[in-house]
Amino acid sequence: MQQDRPLTTRVSKSSTAQGLIIVKALTYHGPHNVSVDNVDDPIIEAQDDIILRVTATAICGSDLHLYRGKIPSTEHGDIFGHEFMGEVVETGRDVTAVQKGDRVVVPFVIACGDCFYCQMHLFAACETTNTGRGAIINKKQIPSGAALFGYSHLYGGVPGGQAEYVRVPKANTGPFKVPQLLDDDKVLFLSDILPTAWQAVKNAQIGKGSRLAIFGAGPVGLLTAACAQMLGAEQIFMVDHHPYRLAFAQERYNVIPINFDEVDDPAEVIIDNTPGSRGVDAVIDAVGFEAKGSMTETLLTNLKLEGGSGKALRQCIAAVRRGGIVSVPGVYSGFIHGFLFGDAFEKGLTFKMGQTHVQAYLPELLQLIEQGMIKPEEIITHHLPLEQAAKGYEIFDKREEDCRKVILVPGIVLPPNPIPSPITAGIENGRPMVPPL
Ligand SMILES: NC(=O)c1ccc[n+]([C@@H]2O[C@H](COP(=O)([O-])OP(=O)(O)OC[C@H]3O[C@@H](n4cnc5c(N)ncnc54)[C@H](O)[C@@H]3O)[C@@H](O)[C@H]2O)c1
Ligand SMILES: [Zn+2]
Ligand SMILES: [Zn+2]
Numbered sequence: 001m002q003q004d005r006p007l008t009t010r011v012s013k014s015s016t017a018q019g020l021i022i023v024k025a026l027t028y029h030g031p032h033n034v035s036v037d038n039v040d041d042p043i044i045e046a047q048d049d050i051i052l053r054v055t056a057t058a059i060c061g062s063d064l065h066l067y068r069g070k071i072p073s074t075e076h077g078d079i080f081g082h083e084f085m086g087e088v089v090e091t092g093r094d095v096t097a098v099q100k101g102d103r104v105v106v107p108f109v110i111a112c113g114d115c116f117y118c119q120m121h122l123f124a125a126c127e128t129t130n131t132g133r134g135a136i137i138n139k140k141q142i143p144s145g146a147a148l149f150g151y152s153h154l155y156g157g158v159p160g161g162q163a164e165y166v167r168v169p170k171a172n173t174g175p176f177k178v179p180q181l182l183d184d185d186k187v188l189f190l191s192d193i194l195p196t197a198w199q200a201v202k203n204a205q206i207g208k209g210s211r212l213a214i215f216g217a218g219p220v221g222l223l224t225a226a227c228a229q230m231l232g233a234e235q236i237f238m239v240d241h242h243p244y245r246l247a248f249a250q251e252r253y254n255v256i257p258i259n260f261d262e263v264d265d266p267a268e269v270i271i272d273n274t275p276g277s278r279g280v281d282a283v284i285d286a287v288g289f290e291a292k293g294s295m296t297e298t299l300l301t302n303l304k305l306e307g308g309s310g311k312a313l314r315q316c317i318a319a320v321r322r323g324g325i326v327s328v329p330g331v332y333s334g335f336i337h338g339f340l341f342g343d344a345f346e347k348g349l350t351f352k353m354g355q356t357h358v359q360a361y362l363p364e365l366l367q368l369i370e371q372g373m374i375k376p377e378e379i380i381t382h383h384l385p386l387e388q389a390a391k392g393y394e395i396f397d398k399r400e401e402d403c404r405k406v407i408l409v410p411g412i413v414l415p416p417n418p419i420p421s422p423i424t425a426g427i428e429n430g431r432p433m434v435p436p437l
Contacts, residue, residue, distance in 0.1 A: 021041050021165070022038050022041075023038065023039050023040070023041050023042065023163060023164050023165050024036050024037070024038060024039070024163065024164050024386060024387070024410070025037065025039040025079045025081075025159070025160075025162060025163030025164070025166075026079065026080050026081060026160075026162035026163065026386070026389040026390070026393075026408075027039065027077050027078065027079055027080075028066065028067075028074055028075070028076065028077065028078045028079075028080060029076055029077070030069065030076070031067070031068055031069030032067065032068065032069075032394075032397075034067060034080070034389065034390050034393055035390050036386060036387050036388075036389050036390065037077075039077075039079060039159075039163065041165070042159065042163075042165050042166055042167035043167065044090060044091075044092045044167070045167065045169075046092060046169060047092035047093045047094040047095070048092055048094045048095055048169070048170060048171055048172055049091075049092045049095070049167055049168060049169050049171060050088050050089075050090060050091045050092065050095055050098060050167075050168045050171040050175065051088075051089050051090040051165055051166070051167055051168070052084070052085075052086040052087065052088060052089065052104070052106065052161070052165065052166050052167075052168050052175075053086045053087045053089045053164070053165055054084050054085070054086040054161055054162075054163055054164060054165065054166055054386075054410055055085060055086040055087060055103075055184055055409070055410070056084070056085055056086070056184035056185070056188050056407055056408070056409055057081050057083060057084035057085075057161050057162050057163075057188075057386070057407070057408050057410075058083040058084075058188055058189070058191075058192075058193075058405060058406065058407050058408070059083075059162075059389075059392055059393060059396050059405075059406045059408070060082065060083050060192060060193065060219070061218045061219060061220060061288075062082070062151070062192075062331060063080055063081070063082075063150075063393070064290075064393075064396065064397055065288075065289075065290065065331060066080060066150075066151065066152065067080075067393050067397060068290070068397070070289075070290065071151070071152045071154070071333075072135075072152065072154065073132070073152045073153035073154045073157075074152040074153070075153065075157075078150070078152070078153075078157070078159075078160075079150055079159040079160045079162065079163055079166075080150040080160045080162050081149065081150045081160030081161040081162030081163060081166075082108035082148055082149040082150050082151060082160055082161065082191070082192060083108060083161070083188065083189070083191040083192045083193070084105075084106055084149075084160075084161030084162070084166065084188075084191060085103070085104060085105040085106060085178070085184060085187065085188050085190075085191060086103070086104070086106075086161075086166075087101065087102070087103055087104075088100050088101060088102045088103075088104060088175070089165070091171070092171070094172070095171045095172060096172060097171060097172040097173075097175065098171060098175050098177065102175075102177055103177065103178055103180060104175035104176055104177055104178065105175070105176050105178055105187055105188065105190045105191050105362075106149070106161065106168055106174055106175050106176075106191055107123070107174045107176065107190075107191060107192075107195075107358035107359050107362070108148055108149050108151075108191055108192045108356075108358060109123050109124045109126070109146045109148060109174075109355060109356065109357070109358050109359065110126070110129045110130075110146055110147040110148065110149065110156070110158060110169055110170050110174060111123035111124075111126035111129060111146050111170060111173050111174065111359060112126050112128040112129055112170055112173060113170065113172060113173035113359075114128075115127045115128050118173070121357060121359070121360040122357055123146060123173075123357040123358060123359045123360060124145055124146050124354060124355035124356060124357050124358075125145050125146065125357075126145065126146040126147075127143040127144075127145075128143075129146050129147040129156065129169070129170060130143075130144040130145060130146055130147040130155060130156045131144075131147070131156050131157070132144060132147070132152070132153050132154045132155050132156050132157060133154060134154055134155065135154050135333040135334070137334055137335070145355065146355070147169075148355070149161055149166075150162065162386065162389055162408060163386075163410075164386065164410045173359060174359065176190060176359075176362045176366075178190070178366065179370070182369065182370070183377070184407075184409075185377035185380055185407065186369055186375075186376065186377050187366070187369065188377075188407065189219075189223065189376040189377075190358075190362055190365055190366065190369075191358070192356065192358065193219050193220050193223050193376070194223055194365055194374070194376050195356050195357075195358045195360075195361040195362065195365060196220055196223075196329050196356040196358075197220055197223035197224040197226070197227050197286075197329070198227055198361050198365060199329065199356045199357065199361065200220070200224050200227075200284050200286065200327050200328075200329040201224060201227045201228050201231060201284070201327075203325070203327040203352035203353075204281075204282035204283075204284055204325050204327035204352070205281075205282065205325060206227070206228045206231050206233055206282060207231055207232060207233075208231070208232035208233075208234075209232065209233075209234045210228070210231070210232075210233045210234060210235075210281050210282065211233070211234055211235040211236075211274055211280040211281050211282075212228055212233055212235070212236055212237070212280050212281060212282045212283065212284065213236075213237040213238070213239065213266075213270050213280045213282075213283045213284070213316070213319050213320075214228070214236065214237070214238045214239070214255070214283075214284045214286055215239045215240075215266075215283065215284065215285050215286060215287050215291075215312045215315060215316060215330075216239070216240060216285070216286035216287035216288075216312065216330060217238050217239075217240035217242065217245035217246055217248075217249050217257075217286075218240075218245070218286065218287075218404075219379055219404060219405045220286040220329055220330070221238065221240070221245075221249075221284075221286035221287075222245070222248070222249055222252075222253070222379045222404065223376055223379065224284050224286055224329070225238060225249050225252075225253035225255050226252070226253055226374055226375075226376070227374065228253075229253045229254060230368070230373055230374055235256065235273075235274070235280070236253065236254065236255045236256065237255065237256045237258055237266075237269075237270050237273075237280065237319075238250075238253075238255035238256065238257055238258065239258045239259075239260055239266045239315070240257075240259065240260070241259055241260050241261040241292065242399055243259060244402040245399075245404060246258075246259060248379075248404065252378065256273070258270070260292075260293060265318075266315055266319070267279075267315045267316075267318035267319035268318075270319040271318075271319060274321070278321040278322070279318075279319055279320050279321035279322075279324065280319055280320055280321060280324065281320075281321060281324050281325070282320065282324055282325040282326070282327060283316040283317075283319050283320045283324070283325075283326050283327070284316075284327045284328075284329065285312050285313055285316045285326065285327070285328040285329070285330045286329055286330050287311075287312035287330045288308070288312070288330030288331040288332060289301075289307065289308025289309060289330070289331060289332045289333060289336075290308065290309065291308070291309040291310070291311040291312035291313075291330075292309070292311065293309070293311040293312075294309050294310070294311040294338075297309040297310060297311065297336075297338065306334075306335070306336070306337060307332065307333055307334025307335040307336055308332060308333070308334065308336060309336075310336040310337075310338045310339055312330065313326075313328070313332075313336065313339065314338060314339075314340055316328075317340050317343050317344050317347070317349065318340075318343070320347070320349060321347075322347045322348055323347070323348050323349075324347070324349060324350075325349070325350045325351075325352065326344075326349055326350070326351045326352075327351075327352050327353065328351065328352070328353035328354075329353070329356070332353075379404045379405050380404070380405045380407055381401070381402060381403050381404045381405060381406070382395065382396075382401070382403060382405070382406040382407065383406075383407045383408075383409055383412060384406060384407070384408055384409070384412070384414075385408070385409060385410070385411070385412045385413070385414065386408045386409065386410040386411075386412075388408075389408050392406040392408060393406075
């Protein structure tokens, strides 16, 4: 409740003389139409909520599905953003896991920590947090899976963190404290894409000597390659059609790049280059339902007669060996008619997929970051002020300026004559320039 705290407890650049706080956030106004607007000041609504001052937030490939108008129940004025971190500025009375002043990364999955699924550490299946219906078509009476920050009213309509301040529910289960020594860039991806990549390689049972193929060289695909390399994979094929993304993955993670604009059938190339023409041990679909390459499916999807493109999924099924694993972090919803289930059956495949159980992986991933085993920040190309979030969406969506990942920093000041390289824009000595508060 608003009266739980005095309005002046937060120090904000946008505080008015009366002590009122004007909060800016990235909001949706229709396909390809987002803007940074003044929004309601987030308040403690339940006693296990916290309010966070956001210090860094990223744009995700999942946000692009929203941005392009592909996720139903996304409404005018909805605040996006599910990859964010910052400083705890208020806590509800029942919050014991964190306190004011703590620096935390917030998992994109909102989980209660107590229910049937949370006890099994299947946090994305939490039965208690989502007031929306989720996206299962043939749902019956099963409870919805977890609410997600900034991800439509299907997933709870919870305001997201591409904002100066955000309310974080279930604060005894989600927010994860990170050491002061590690820059935001190093730990921010604990909120989503690093655990997502990690879950993808664990589901795929990648280990020393594994051969795998990753479809999609976006942020999720790239971090998946990083994790697979760290785990000792012997051969990593990577399929995409953006040469700059493939070139980066080849240089950093030693992948064998395959450009599907140049090669008609990437699965055939993969099979040709594996011993005995068997295919790879595992495939990872880091593309999802907006996969390019099937005009028919794209058209049918636009007409709402199809749930999305199965192009990447079919390629995955074709490229994997008998008895292999298809691991799917890429988002799908609804039906895919062109799903070659008979091929999957004859090959004896295992499928593993779903939203990431973020909370389950954070301690081990933080340790890997601290040990320098994994450097998620190396995929970042852009730092922008939160005010320029709309530009960030456009650049990321159109793959302009060799964009791999955009970080939005509330309060960041770009140099007066921006440095031409998108990799260094907004950064001084490797750190974003943030004026003192
Ligand atoms: N499971 C989860 O919890 C979770 C978490 C984060 C992201 N995701 C999903 O992962 C997917 C990837 O996210 P991202 O941030 O890397 O997004 P992105 O949009 O930047 O990357 C997708 C990449 O796939 C490539 N691509 C398109 N069609 C292809 C095809 N037919 N074959 C191979 N590559 C193709 C694109 O060129 C692009 O580089 C999205 O669907 C996103 O929603 C899921
Ligand atoms: Zn994400
Ligand atoms: Zn739960």
